[in-house]
Amino acid sequence: MIFVLGGAACGKSEVALRLAGPRGPHAFIATGQGLDDEMVVRIARHRATRAPVWETVEEPMEVEAWIAKHGSRYRTILLDCVTLWLSNLIGIGLSEATVLTRVASLLRAMRATAARIVIVSNELGLGLVPAEPTARAFRDLAGRVNQHIAAEADEVQFIITGLPLRVK
Secondary structure (H helix, E strand, C coil), rough: CEEEEEEECCCCCHHHHHHHCCCEEEEEEEECCCCCCHHHHHHHHHHCCCCEEEEEECCCCCCHHHHHHHHHHHHHHEECCHHHHHHHHCCCCCCCCHHHHHHHHHHHHHHHCCCCEEEECCCCCCCCCCCCHHHHHHHHHHHHHHHHHHCCCCEEEEECEEEEECCC
């Protein structure tokens, strides 16, 4: 399990694709949703960077259930990204406790499959403290989730301007 972490637009996804390696079949779990025109463009741009060997699975909510059910069919699974998944879960009104339970379930499902797993997430804690309480709560939750994933991961890569720095 490889955890790829970094700031917005730092090259995380590109590095994650390289780290995923050539072993197929490949599944790319996309958690982003095209809820506005700008996100539709972003999703299309991301999809265009992937080689045709990647099967794209658009799963914005039930990532852990999908991996538990389908993970054994793949040798490589890339989840991009945890931060959008958390945003989706918070957006439907799940409590922090429920989200953390879902994260634990996700990690169990990932460990139960023999696939090489690459997980992408944003590091939100390096910038300014958000002015809004809900934004601060989300940043804090994302930080806790990233800590859980990093503790479980076999390898952690922090991406800075497209360059990976091995942390663990």
